[in-house]
Amino acid sequence: MDARDIIIKPIITEKSTSLMASENKYTFQVDLRANKTEIKQAVEELFKVKVRNVNTMRMTGKTRRMGRFEGKTSNWKKAVVTLEPGHTIEVFEGL
Numbered sequence: 001m002d003a004r005d006i007i008i009k010p011i012i013t014e015k016s017t018s019l020m021a022s023e024n025k026y027t028f029q030v031d032l033r034a035n036k037t038e039i040k041q042a043v044e045e046l047f048k049v050k051v052r053n054v055n056t057m058r059m060t061g062k063t064r065r066m067g068r069f070e071g072k073t074s075n076w077k078k079a080v081v082t083l084e085p086g087h088t089i090e091v092f093e094g095l
Contacts, residue, residue: 003042006034010092011078020092023082030056030079039079047089053082 008029016027030039036054043051057080061073083089 001031001034001038003045006031006038006042007046019080024085024088026081026083026089026092028079028081030077032058032075032077034077034079036079039081043081047091049087049089050084051081052084055080055082 008031011027011029013027016025019025019027026043028039028043030042034042036056039056040051040054043049043054057078059076059078061075064071064073
C-alpha cells in the first residue's frame with residue numbers, strides 16, 4: 001500500500017490537540033488493514049519525522065436512525081502516533 005492510502009485523515013478534537021501540545025502525540029484515521037509498522041513508515045515518509053511509538057485501536061461504527069429506518073456507520077481504525085523529542089508535524093502547528 002502507498003503511504004497516502006494508509007493515512008486517511010488527521011483527527012482534530014479537543015483531546016487530540018491537548019495530546020499534541022503536552023505529549024507530542026498525533027492522531028490519525030488509518031486504513032483498517034494497516035498494521036503498526038506500515039503506519040509508522042507512512043507517517044515518517046509523508047511528514048519527514050521520526051516516530052517513537054504507534055498505538056492503534058479499532059473503533060466500531062454507531063447505529064444511526066432516520067425516522068423508522070436504521071443504519072450503521074462503518075467501522076474504522078484510529079492510530080495515535082508518538083514522535084521523537086524535537087520532531088513536530090508542521091501541518092498541525094497553530095491549532
